[in-house]
Amino acid sequence: MSLxxxxxxxxxxxxxxxxxxxxxxxxxxxxxxxxDLVTILREEILAVVAxxxxxxxxxxxxxxERGDNVSTLEVDIEIPLHAxxxxxxxxx
Amino acid sequence: MSLxxxxxxxxxxxxxxxxxxxxxxxxxxxxxxxxDLVTILREEILAVVAxxxxxxxxxxxxxxERGDNVSTLEVDIEIPLHAxxxxxxxxx
Numbered sequence: 451m452s453l454x455x456x457x458x459x460x461x462x463x464x465x466x467x468x469x470x471x472x473x474x475x476x477x478x479x480x481x482x483x484x485x486d487l488v489t490i491l492r493e494e495i496l497a498v499v500a501x502x503x504x505x506x507x508x509x510x511x512x513x514x515e516r517g518d519n520v521s522t523l524e525v526d527i528e529i530p531l532h533a534x535x536x537x538x539x540x541x542x
Numbered sequence: 543m544s545l546x547x548x549x550x551x552x553x554x555x556x557x558x559x560x561x562x563x564x565x566x567x568x569x570x571x572x573x574x575x576x577x578d579l580v581t582i583l584r585e586e587i588l589a590v591v592a593x594x595x596x597x598x599x600x601x602x603x604x605x606x607e608r609g610d611n612v613s614t615l616e617v618d619i620e621i622p623l624h625a626x627x628x629x630x631x632x633x634x
Contacts, residue, residue: 469569470579477561479623487562487594494590502582531571 468529470499475522488514488521496525503529560621562591567614580606580613588617595621 472495476487492512499505509528515521564587568579584604591597601620607613 468571469567471565471567471569473563473565475561475563477563479560490594491590494593495587498583498586498590501586502579 468531470503470525470527470529472499472525472527473522474524475520477520479519486516486521488516488523492523492525499527503527506530560623562595562617562619562621564591564617564619565614566616567612569612571611578608578613580608580615584615584617591619595619598622 474488474491474495492514496505496510496512505527509530511524511526513522513524566580566583566587584606588597588602588604597619601622603616603618605614605616
């Protein structure tokens with residue numbers, strides 16, 4: 451099942467609220483490789499999102515896991531409906 | 543199946559090369575919805591990654607899909623092994 455199908459839940463009821471989900475996975479060759487790219491990218495990616503959408507810190511869930519070969523970051527952001535306006539003004 | 547399990551393929555052979563996968567999904571309330579957050583975030587997220595890892599444009603695959611309620615962005619980056627060094631020097 452490709453990741454995309456997980457998101458594209460055709461036929462399910464339209465969302466009651468806007469949501470942005472971000473998943474990052476870093477697959478390393480060496481077990482426990484030194485740098486942790488996911489940790490390094492986390493703050494900067496959240497900063498990029500915050501530039502375009504008003505984010506309520508209480509509506510952001512961040513889950514990080516570090517396995518032998520794979521580190522993952524899951525960010526789930528509930529977006530207040532009016533937050534999008536900020537984006538449109540820029541795009542117009 | 544949570545997205546995380548898709549990445550954390552326990553027991554599978556260690557990766558032959560380093561890989562970074564990014565998945566972004568924007569679930570909208572209104573069908574069609576004006577702005578396309580995923581398109582807006584795409585370039586900036588790639589720029590954040592490029593700051594920390596040497597990226598070979600030929601080893602980056604970007605897939606974007608826009609459904610009625612959900613837009614998704616999938617980025618798959620093959621990372622050359624020495625690229626990580628750039629990250630370590632900064633961290634030391």
